[in-house]
Amino acid sequence: MANFKLLLALAAIAVVAHGATTTHLQFYMHDTVTASAGNPATTERVVRGPTPVPGNPINRFGDMYVIDDPLTGGPDAASRAVGRAQGFYLFASRSADQLLLSANMVFTAGKHNGSSIAVLARDAILDEVRELPVVGGSGGFRGASGYGLLRTHTFNASNNNAVLKVDMYLSV
Numbered sequence: 001m002a003n004f005k006l007l008l009a010l011a012a013i014a015v016v017a018h019g020a021t022t023t024h025l026q027f028y029m030h031d032t033v034t035a036s037a038g039n040p041a042t043t044e045r046v047v048r049g050p051t052p053v054p055g056n057p058i059n060r061f062g063d064m065y066v067i068d069d070p071l072t073g074g075p076d077a078a079s080r081a082v083g084r085a086q087g088f089y090l091f092a093s094r095s096a097d098q099l100l101l102s103a104n105m106v107f108t109a110g111k112h113n114g115s116s117i118a119v120l121a122r123d124a125i126l127d128e129v130r131e132l133p134v135v136g137g138s139g140g141f142r143g144a145s146g147y148g149l150l151r152t153h154t155f156n157a158s159n160n161n162a163v164l165k166v167d168m169y170l171s172v
């Protein structure tokens, strides 16, 4: 018992010594390619690539989409707004649906309002879980490191609109 308490105390000291606190953030990203009534597009294709991607009737190798996607606390687009994902994704594989995702997650509400997290990721969009390497942050997240996990919550193949679930694990 005493040893167990000692171990716990040492573990606590180790965490403090590194000065790191891990913050877990969960939010949803609404990637709207096709506008509908009262629901504008948040994503637009800005570059058209030359070569079809096998199995993908819509996108080509080299297609680039600029994004300004709303981030919300829940999966419903009408749930609490927490920020925007601003950047781009690029179809970066000649043979599969694999993207380069480069974006800032900019927070516009709550205790992280004004702070942002920069991610640079390989997004294999058909995988259940994709990892988002965090390359830095600003404001309260200055010098942040860590990673995120990206999951497709819903995808509508008729209009290509997606809701993505993001879990970020940050050391600041």
Ligand SMILES: *[C@@H]1O[C@H](CO)[C@@H](O)[C@H](O)[C@H]1NC(C)=O
Residues within 6 Å of the ligand: 108, 109, 110, 113, 114
């Ligand atoms: C976020 O911060 C900005 C700038 O300080 C402020 O104008 C805005 O009202 C804040 N938003 C929320 C939801 O607190």
Ligand SMILES: *[C@@H]1O[C@H](CO)[C@@H](O)[C@H](O)[C@H]1NC(C)=O
Residues within 6 Å of the ligand: 034, 156, 157, 158, 159
């Ligand atoms: C999927 O997209 C189609 C075409 O825009 C639309 O009619 C349909 O309601 C959408 N489905 C869902 C579940 O949102």
